[in-house]
Amino acid sequence: MRLIGLRGATLGLLIAIATLLGGPASPASADPVDDALARFAADKYDETDKAIEGLVAASAQNGQAIFEAMSAGRLLYDPESKTVLIKDAGGALVLAKTGDPAPQALAAKPLKTVRLNNRVRRSLEAASGAFALQAPDPQKRIGAARAIFKTREPTALPAIEAALAKEKDASAKQALEAAKAAIILARQDAPEADRIAAADIVAAVGDQDALAALRTLPANTPPAVKQAAEAGVASIERWLGVANVVQDVTYGVSLGSVLLLAAIGLAITFGVMGVINMAHGEMVMIGAYATFLTQGFIRDYVPALSGASLILAIPVAFLVAGAVGVLIERTVIRFLYGRPLETLLATWGVSLILQQAVRSVFGPTNREVQTPEWLQGSVSFLGVSLTWNRIAIVLFAMAVFFALMLLLKRTSLGLRVRAVTQNRRMAASMGIRTPWVDAMTFGLGSGVAGIAGVALSQIDNVSPNLGQSYIIDSFLVVVFGGVGNLWGTLVGALSIGVANKLLEPFAGAVLGKIILLVAIILFIQKKPRGLFALKGRAVEA
Amino acid sequence: MKKFFRGALIAGAFAAAAITAAPARAEETIKIGILHSLSGTMAISETTLKDAMLMLIEEQNKKGGVLGKKLEPVVVDPASNWPLFAEKARELISNQKVAVVFGCWTSVSRKSVLPVFKELDSVLFYPVQYEGEESERNVFYTGAAPNQQAIPAVDYLMKEEGVQRWVLAGTDYVYPRTTNKILEAYLKDKGVAQEDILINYTPFGHSDWQTIVSDIKKFGSTGKKTAVVSTINGDANVPFYKELGNQGIKATDIPVVAFSVGEEELAGIDTKPLVGHLAAWNYFQSVDTPDNKAFIEKWQAFTKNPKRVTNDPMEAHYIGFNMWVKAAEKAGSVEPDKVIDALPGIEQANLTGGVSKMLPNHHITKPVLIGEIKDDGQFDVVEKTDDLVPGDAWSDFLPGSKDLEADWVAKKCGNFNTKTGKCGGQGS
Numbered sequence: 001m002r003l004i005g006l007r008g009a010t011l012g013l014l015i016a017i018a019t020l021l022g023g024p025a026s027p028a029s030a031d032p033v034d035d036a037l038a039r040f041a042a043d044k045y046d047e048t049d050k051a052i053e054g055l056v057a058a059s060a061q062n063g064q065a066i067f068e069a070m071s072a073g074r075l076l077y078d079p080e081s082k083t084v085l086i087k088d089a090g091g092a093l094v095l096a097k098t099g100d101p102a103p104q105a106l107a108a109k110p111l112k113t114v115r116l117n118n119r120v121r122r123s124l125e126a127a128s129g130a131f132a133l134q135a136p137d138p139q140k141r142i143g144a145a146r147a148i149f150k151t152r153e154p155t156a157l158p159a160i161e162a163a164l165a166k167e168k169d170a171s172a173k174q175a176l177e178a179a180k181a182a183i184i185l186a187r188q189d190a191p192e193a194d195r196i197a198a199a200d201i202v203a204a205v206g207d208q209d210a211l212a213a214l215r216t217l218p219a220n221t222p223p224a225v226k227q228a229a230e231a232g233v234a235s236i237e238r239w240l241g242v243a244n245v246v247q248d249v250t251y252g253v254s255l256g257s258v259l260l261l262a263a264i265g266l267a268i269t270f271g272v273m274g275v276i277n278m279a280h281g282e283m284v285m286i287g288a289y290a291t292f293l294t295q296g297f298i299r300d301y302v303p304a305l306s307g308a309s310l311i312l313a314i315p316v317a318f319l320v321a322g323a324v325g326v327l328i329e330r331t332v333i334r335f336l337y338g339r340p341l342e343t344l345l346a347t348w349g350v351s352l353i354l355q356q357a358v359r360s361v362f363g364p365t366n367r368e369v370q371t372p373e374w375l376q377g378s379v380s381f382l383g384v385s386l387t388w389n390r391i392a393i394v395l396f397a398m399a400v401f402f403a404l405m406l407l408l409k410r411t412s413l414g415l416r417v418r419a420v421t422q423n424r425r426m427a428a429s430m431g432i433r434t435p436w437v438d439a440m441t442f443g444l445g446s447g448v449a450g451i452a453g454v455a456l457s458q459i460d461n462v463s464p465n466l467g468q469s470y471i472i473d474s475f476l477v478v479v480f481g482g483v484g485n486l487w488g489t490l491v492g493a494l495s496i497g498v499a500n501k502l503l504e505p506f507a508g509a510v511l512g513k514i515i516l517l518v519a520i521i522l523f524i525q526k527k528p529r530g531l532f533a534l535k536g537r538a539v540e541a
Numbered sequence: 542m543k544k545f546f547r548g549a550l551i552a553g554a555f556a557a558a559a560i561t562a563a564p565a566r567a568e569e570t571i572k573i574g575i576l577h578s579l580s581g582t583m584a585i586s587e588t589t590l591k592d593a594m595l596m597l598i599e600e601q602n603k604k605g606g607v608l609g610k611k612l613e614p615v616v617v618d619p620a621s622n623w624p625l626f627a628e629k630a631r632e633l634i635s636n637q638k639v640a641v642v643f644g645c646w647t648s649v650s651r652k653s654v655l656p657v658f659k660e661l662d663s664v665l666f667y668p669v670q671y672e673g674e675e676s677e678r679n680v681f682y683t684g685a686a687p688n689q690q691a692i693p694a695v696d697y698l699m700k701e702e703g704v705q706r707w708v709l710a711g712t713d714y715v716y717p718r719t720t721n722k723i724l725e726a727y728l729k730d731k732g733v734a735q736e737d738i739l740i741n742y743t744p745f746g747h748s749d750w751q752t753i754v755s756d757i758k759k760f761g762s763t764g765k766k767t768a769v770v771s772t773i774n775g776d777a778n779v780p781f782y783k784e785l786g787n788q789g790i791k792a793t794d795i796p797v798v799a800f801s802v803g804e805e806e807l808a809g810i811d812t813k814p815l816v817g818h819l820a821a822w823n824y825f826q827s828v829d830t831p832d833n834k835a836f837i838e839k840w841q842a843f844t845k846n847p848k849r850v851t852n853d854p855m856e857a858h859y860i861g862f863n864m865w866v867k868a869a870e871k872a873g874s875v876e877p878d879k880v881i882d883a884l885p886g887i888e889q890a891n892l893t894g895g896v897s898k899m900l901p902n903h904h905i906t907k908p909v910l911i912g913e914i915k916d917d918g919q920f921d922v923v924e925k926t927d928d929l930v931p932g933d934a935w936s937d938f939l940p941g942s943k944d945l946e947a948d949w950v951a952k953k954c955g956n957f958n959t960k961t962g963k964c965g966g967q968g969s
Contacts, residue, residue, distance in 0.1 A: 045923070073916070117913055117923045118817050119704060122793045208762035208781040216764030251751040356580055364584040364778060370811055379785050387787035390751070460748045461779045464584050469746045471953070503754045510713050 032058040032191025037096060040075070040114050041082035048114060052123045056130060058508045062099050064131040069096075071124055076111040081265045085111065094251040112315045112342035126151060130344075138169040145175035150209050157488045178205050182213045185229070190218070194219075196228040203232025207380075209237050220364030230346040247384040255513060257397035260490060262456070262470040264401060265449030267489040271326075271443055271478050273422050275333055276344045279351040281467025282358075283446040286324055287317035287453020288462045289358060291515075292367045307372050310454060317450040324354075325446020327438050337438075351467070359464040396455055401490055402446060408486070417441050480520050490532055496520075555913045559599060565574050570613035571606070571875050573598055574633035575646025576654070581621025582746075585776065586854075587646050589805060593855045594643050596843040596872045596938065597862045598677075607869050615639055623653045630654040640667065640875035641865055643858060648672060648715050648891040655680070662756045664718045668857035670800060670822075672719035676934040676947030676955035679877070679885060682904045683861035684854060686932040687723050691770070692907040694798045694821035695724060695923050699731070702796060706737045713742040717772035720800070724770060726938040737765065750784040758788065761795045771796040778915075779803050781809050782818070792817025792913070800804065804850035807918040815914045822895055823907040824856035826921045833892040849856050856892050863889045864899055885950050895929050902947035902955075904932025 030349035036054025037045040055063050057530065069075045078083045083106060084096040093102040116124070125147060131142035141163065148156045153191050158178050167173045181201035191199075192478045202210050214229045214236070221229075262284060269277045294313040305312065328350055336343045378387040419427040420437045428434045429450040453466070460466060471497075481492025494501060496516065503512035527533070575589035575594045597694045606612050615637045619626040626645065633639045634657065641664045645651045648671050658665050659812040670685040699705040709724055712716025721740055728738060739760050741753060761767035773781055778799070785797065791814075798819040804826050807815075826837060836859065843848050864887045865880065871887070872879035884899050892895045897905045906929035912920030935942035935956070944960045946952075954964035 115921060116817075117921075118792050118819075121817055125793060138969070186657060208759060212762045212764040248752070249754065251749075251755075253752065255749050304722075347687055359580065359584060365808055366577075366585065366586045366776075366810070368808070368810060371783075376787065376814075378789055385755070385788060388783070389783075389787060459780055459783060461776050463585060463776065465746070465776065468582075469748060491607075501752055505756070508741070509753065510748060513744060 011401070021220040025290075030333050033060045033097060036060070037084045038082050039075055040084050041077045041079065043079075043112070043115065045115075045120055048116070048120050050122050052120070052127050056127045059100075062097060062126065065099060067124055067128040068211065068411040070114060071121070073113055073116075075114040076104055077114060078109050078111055080109065081106070084114075100364065103200060115303060120321055126153055126156070129153075130156060133159050137506065138172045141167070141169070141172045141474050142175045143178045146180040146458065149175070149182050149213070152186055152213060154183055154187065157183050171534040172225070177201060182210075185213060185225075186217060192222050192224055195225045197226035199225065199232050203229075203235055206236050208240075210316045211405040216380070240466035242382055248435050248505065249498055250386060251386055252498030252501035253494060254386070254394055255501055256459070256494035257394040258339075258456070258459070259454040259473055259477050260401065260493035260496055261393065261397045262449075263474040263493055264397075264404065264486075265445045265447070265452060267481075267486055268448065269442055270446030270475070271484045271486070271489065272417065273445070274421075274483075275337075275437070275442070276340050276347065277333075277445075278344060278348040278471065279328065279354060280446075280449055281469075281471035282351045282354040283321045283449035283467070284453040284456060284468040284470055285327060285464065286321045286354070287450030288369070288457040288460075288466055289367070289453075290317040290320040291454045291457045292369050292462055307374070310372055310375075310458075313454050314451055318447040319450075321450025322447030325423050326439050327451075328446075329442035333442065334435065334438060343358065351471075355464045355467070362464075364464065367462040371458055377459065379411065393455050395460070400448065401452055401486070405486055407444075413437075413440060413444075413465045417444075421472070476517075476520060479524065480530055484531035485530075488530055490491075554694050566568075570611045571608070571639055572613050572615050572639040574630075574637065574639035574642035574644070575614055575616045576619060576629055576633065577628065577646065578621040579616075579618040581706045582776070583650075584939050585619040586805065587621075589852070590643075590646070590854055590858055592844060593840070593858050594764070594862070596840060597859060599843070600839070601862075601866060604653060606807045607866050607875065608873070619650070623647075626650040626653045627657050630657045630665075634658075639663070640869075640877070641880070643861065645669070646854075646948070647922075651680070661741075662877055662892070664865070664880055665832050666858070667863040668861060669856045670853070672716045673723075673934055673936055674939070674942055675947070676904070677904050677955075678881060678949055678955065679754075680859060680903060680905075681864075681899065682866075682932065683857040683932075685907060685909075686904055686934060686943050687720055687936055688933045689907050689909055689930045690800055690821050691720050691724055692727055693930070693936060694800070694819070694911060695727065695770065695912045697819075697821075698770075698796065698798060701924070702768060703952050704768040704796075705735065706732070706739075706760065706763065708739045708755075708760055708767065708769040709742065709772070710741045710753070710769055711772035712747070712774035712777060713746055714745070714774070717742065717774070720772050721770075723938050724772045724786070730915060730938065743777065745777070746775065747773075747778045751783045754784045754788050754790065755782075758790060758825040767795050769795060771797050771799040772801060773799070774801055778806055782810060782815050785818075786814025791827075792819075798911075803852040803854075804919065805852045807914065808850060809884045810918075812914055812918045813916050816916050818914050819911055819912050820914070820920060821909065822849075822853040824853045824891070825912045825922055828893045828910070828913070828922060829917045830892065832890060836892055845867055846939065857871045860889050860905065861893055864905075868899075868936070881949075893925075897929060898967065900931055901950040902932070903949060904934055906931045 032054060036051045036058060037052035039054065052183060052265050055066060066075060074087040075084065076087055083092050085102050085106065086096050087093055093107050094100060095102050119333060126201035128145045129147045132140050135141055148160065160176055164176045164180065167176055169476060176225060178201055185195055185198040185202055198212065202213050209235060214232045216224060217229055266277065266280045267389055269280060291313040294316045295309045298309040298312065332346050332350060333343060336346060375389045375392055378385045416432050416437045419432060420434050424434055456466065478489055478495045480496065481488030500512060503515055507515055543865060545896045573592050577591045578584050579588055579591060588862040595614055598614045599608065602611050617629040617633060619629045628868055629846045633642055643666045644911060645654060645667050646669050651667055654665065655677060660729065662914040663679060665680045667680055676787050695846050707728060709721045711721055725738060743753065757769060784935065795821055796817065798821060800821060803822060837851055840851055841847050848887050864884060867887050868880050868883040869888065872883040887899045888896050895908050895910055897907055899905050908929050910922050910925045911924040912922050915921050935945035939942055942957050946957045946959055947955045949955065957964050
């Protein structure tokens with residue numbers, strides 16, 4: 001008897017040990033939170049997924065902190081004891097379950113991070129969504145509601161209804177209503193009238209996600225609901241058709257602004273001075289590298305200003321690229337005025353030298369220019385989403401354009417430039433130092449190209465090849481717009497940009513570009529001087 | 542002024558004499574040709590491989606060289622210019638008398654040097670993943686064939702992410718076009734409908750991705766899980782990923798799996814918005830093995846840059862170079878014909894913990910790894926094949942190449958047609 005009892009106890013102990021060892025798989029553990037947490041230590045995505053589910057089901061008190069730490073890569077575990085820990089933002093370790101400080105002994109151990117893959121990340125988003133519905137910040141609540149609207153996760157319904165009951169913020173309420181409607185629409189057991197009403201609410205949201213919600217109804221949906229959904233799809237599609245054109249045009253304007261920025265410096269060196277400057281792209285590249293250096297300098301020495309480093313890079317890029325431009329003008333180009341073929345070859349050589357010089361100094365790989373916070377992300381307006389950096393480039397291109405216009409029309413340098421380009425000998429006899437004006441003009445054009453480099457560093461590679469990809473486009477814009485006319489460059493850039501973007505959706509990027517090139521060639525055949533031809537004596541000079 | 546010029550000229554002449562005289566004085570060496578672009582558009586990727594080769598050769602010389610002779614690297618610069626590749630290859634083989642050449646990146650450069658290697662009967666090791674559909678007697682392919690990269694990646698997306706709709710986006714040239722053709726056939730084989738596949742090509746260096754990214758967004762909003770399979774070439778990737786990040790497409794919504802984006806390419810971007818996007822390779826720097834750790838340490842010491850990253854084609858050169866050394870030692874000679882015969886069957890431990898083997902079709906066995914981008918620009922390996930996958934020169938999913946087989950040992954043929962039982966067919 002005693003023996004049997006002992007054996008029974010041993011057996012019990014063995015089972016207990018087995019349960020402990022087998023931790024994650026065992027349903028026997030008393031506390032569901034412990035059970036879920038132990039799964040994190042299995043280091044398998046399936047188990048991690050289940051752990052998240054478990055935490056949500058148990059509505060663990062520290063759940064949100066765990067999920068936040070997890071998505072930030074700050075959820076750790078000790079492989080030996082299977083204890084799960086959170087490293088908070090300050091670097092201190094706390095126990096995941098309770099939030100209490102972790103014992104010293106644990107902190108000394110080699111802890112491993114709980115790894116995520118996309119599937120786990122999705123579950124995590126859904127799970128933290130349920131918690132975020134209760135967040136004090138209305139923006140966060142809206143974000144969570146939108147996320148649920150997208151996933152239409154049926155299990156989120158009770159959480160949404162609870163949040164709706166106490167929601168006071170109008171736009172958050174709207175987002176929650178939409179999320180609720182999206183779930184109800186897809187629910188088999190909801191009354192038909194509710195589902196039809198839900199279809200209307202979802203249709204009113206009117207974006208791609210709404211379209212997806214309306215299109216993916218289960219097969220056995222009653223016809224009345226289907227009809228309502230189809231009506232919703234039709235109305236959204238009608239609207240999206242309009243929005244698409246608006247979007248293509250805005251994308252075109254944005255591409256046009258990039259072209260304008262790239263070409264505007266060339267409009268001065270080639271357009272106004274008549275120098276076929278093949279090294280123009282390299283000035284853009286130098287501007288981008290100047291941005292990279294400025295950003296690095298500010299990060300290392302004046303970190304307080306790092307948000308403004310792009311703005312500070314503008315004058316630096318202008319001066320550096322401008323100085324290189326003056327140097328090229330004084331050492332190469334001034335000997336070649338009036339000999340376009342030699343200029344072309346010489347500047348082509350200069351461009352290769354500059355590229356290889358940059359490659360030798362900075363290496364052939366891309367350099368990372370950071371995008372400041374205020375340029376990240378996008379804004380959605382009437383169904384058209386535009387990224388902030390593109391909007392900034394449009395505004396910046398316009399600013400540069402009008403500043404340059406002002407400089408040429410309203411300052412004494414501008415007056416001299418115009419005088420020299422219109423009639424060099426007359427200007428010289430009036431006492432203008434034409435060589436000095438030439439150098440300054442070329443420096444100005446190069447400096448403006450350098451400024452373009454600051455903007456392009458935000459959307460393209462900062463590599464020695466940066467300039468090459470813009471040189472052809474730049475010449476195209478200047479020739480198409482009319483050599484010697486800044487307004488022509490503006491109109492030329494924007495029309496090429498918009499035409500390109502309108503062609504792209506149905507012709508594809510490759511064919512679209514070919515069609516555009518052919519169209520421009522034909523146009524130039526017809527009007528060799530471009531859109532806005534300069535008239536009068538200047539042409540003969 | 543004139544005097545200065547004369548002085549400079551004399552100094553230059555002396556310097557030139559010193560350079561040309563140096564090799565003549567040295568003891569007899571085995572010359573290794575390195576044919577990678579050091580200038581032009583491809584320099585961004587190829588310069589690293591030149592450095593990796595120099596490091597491997599230096600290592601081998603420390604161990605006593607090959608067959609008792611020191612190795613001497615001969616570096617030439619084909620300047621990303623395809624015809625120049627052929628010229629430089631000829632220069633390496635005919636004038637410099639190199640025993641073997643390691644080089645090329647783009648498929649077009651490989652195709653351009655092929656006739657030269659055939660005519661002068663030399664050996665080329667090609668380290669980059671490529672579109673397959675080729676097997677030549679003089680070329681050894683140490684990069685991945687489509688079945689070692691593209692197809693496992695698609696399988697992973699189907700299995701793990703449940704992807705049903707596919708965007709195949711690529712740069713407009715031979716590698717993406719062939720790979721996408723293979724993938725399209727493979728997907729249809731798996732029951733994916735035509736309307737669920739969107740194929741999109743862009744020119745080299747494409748930088749305005751607004752329309753395409755928003756198209757991808759639209760394509761992905763039908764409710765079916767969507768993924769992008771990207772064969773977008775090097776430079777165009779940065780603006781593509783930037784646009785993705787800015788338009789708010791996260792990896793959890795529409796994952797992008799790339800075949801040309803590695804550690805080196807990510808070094809130029811802020812990877813925080815890209816976390817979770819995928820890449821398929823046969824090697825990642827983050828793989829934790831003793832061999833890899835030692836390799837990374839050596840590389841960072843060699844380049845004197847503690848942050849320098851390693852990548853997949855570097856590992857391919859590591860495997861290829863060591864295979865060549867073993868083959869030369871087995872054959873007791875560095876003569877191309879003997880080395881070519883000795884190479885199939887040679888085994889070499891790779892850096893991810895397996896042993897790669899040179900196959901009779903001149904491709905090698907490799908593990909396939911799927912990695913997710915982490916915020917530090919490295920990859921987290923989320924899937925690794927249990928066994929090494931043998932490289933298949935001729936895809937089983939293309940009608941023209943289904944019946945072809947490459948075997949340089951038994952059949953002495955790169956495109957043996959198993960149906961007709963004859964050597965020759967497509968690609969001959």
